[in-house]
Amino acid sequence: MAAFNLNTPFFNHRKVLSSIKIGTAPVVALPMLPQTLPDSTAFTINNTLSTRKPVDKKDIVNNTGGKFGKFGGKYVPETLITSLARLEAEFNLVLHDSEFQEELTTALRDYVGRETPLYFAQRLTNHYKNSEGEGPEIYLKREDLNHGGAHKINNAIAQAMIAKRMGRKSIVAATGAGQHGVATAAACAKLSLDCTIFMGATDMEKQASNVLLMKHLGAEVEAVDGTFKDASSEAIRAWVGNLETRYYLAGTAVGPHPCPSMVREFQSIIGKETRKQGMEKWGGRPDILVACIGSGSNALGLFHEFIKDEDVRLIGVEAAGFGLDSGKHAATLTRGDVGVYHGAMSYLLQDEEGQILGPHSIGVGLEYPGVGPEVSFLKETGRAEFHTATDEEAVAAYLRLCHLEGIFPALEASHALAFLEKLCPTLPNGTKVVVNISGHGDKDAAIVFQYQLDRLSD
CATH class of the missing domain: 3.40.50.1100 (Rossmann fold)
Incomplete structure (x- = not known):
């Protein structure tokens, strides 16, 4: 048996072996991981065979707790669970809040151009x-x-509105090609929110015009060694450092629940x-x-x-x-x-x-x-x-x-x-x-x- 501990900051990575090949031997299936673990827990992979159950396709639409089959979840430190729970609660509220939906519809029509x-x-x-x-x-x-100039504004304006409802004053985000960065900077300018965009140094060179647009929109652009994955890690670190006043505005459907479902x-x-x-x-x-x-x-x-x-x-x-x-x-x-x-x-x-x-x-x-x-x-x-x-x-x-x-x-x-x-x-x-x-x-x-x-x- 092999064991490893999952209690590391969630911008780190752990591989989940859904199939381990040993020569020509059968594959080894992995039991389902819990969404969170106490500090003393290590997860063990048992070398036993199991049969994968078929997944009901309705779960693609009607997911529970951010889980899509075995995918998704909240693999994060306990310190983040409360913040994510608050965000999920606010997200669920705005989905059924007629005032918010009317405001969003107006913004999508008159500001975004839908x-x-x-x-x-x-x-x-x-x-x-x-x-x-x-x-x-x-x-x-x-x-x-x-x-x-991109689909990113659909999500950016909606999440910026949620951040303002929650009393957050500062937005942090990560961008690759710069489209999400521009969309987030524009939404923050419209709603009078401070904005910091993290972007890989190599990406900044390739997309210099987008960097300039973000700065014109009032955003602070922080260079990070590497590419989008590294910028994402830095944005998350900046958010974790000040959970009470900052809002992490996810631009793509990754990260812990509810971020993928919101996007x-x-x-x-x-x-x-x-x-x-x-x-x-x-x-x-x-x-x-x-x-x-x-x-x-x-x-x-x-x-x-x-x-x-x-x-x-x-x-x-x-x-x-x-x-x-x-x-x-x-x-x-x-x-x-x-x-x-x-x-x-x-x-x-x-x-x-x-x-x-x-x-x-x-x-x-x-x-x-x-x-x-x-x-x-x-x-x-x-x-x-x-x-x-x-x-x-x-x-x-x-x-x-x-x-x-x-x-x-x-x-x-x-x-x-x-x-x-x-x-x-x-x-x-x-x-x-x-x-x-x-x-x-x-x-x-x-x-x-x-x-x-x-x-x-x-």
């Missing part, structure tokens, strides 16, 4: 027609047209609008939904409304970077294992010793070594399917949409667009495909240009 269009991409559709003039119809959910709830407006717009445009639901997968916020925002509609196919596209066998990718669901990181159980990129592997993607917002618990559960149950696209494929898709539709997609969303190359030839004529354009990619133009220069010099 609803965003469901755009029929005629030239992209024509591009994928076969020799007989048949093929799917491609629609783009234009989240790039939101204030700030998904406030992003689910994307799917709700898509259902309504589909009825208006062709009188029915989409056949296929496609979204990139980094940690899960934009994918869940599109998918969640349709999870119970099992005739709607859900496709997530991860970053394959230089290739799945290169060691430089961010394909967590494709190549990851189950573990605990940043306070929740999910799929993670980790080595045999349980050490986190550094992710890579040309789409900076996809460079995170984990994925949210709800997305992990969608994989576990088979309700959604997950594929990958390389840096090269994402750049080609970025340029394709620029040339054919005059739209700059974010490099993250370009991964979803790239998968259309493989998907469309397999689809019947007239299939309705919706791709979530999660952000505006004009600020990614320099990254694409540098990528092209690097390829020419190779």
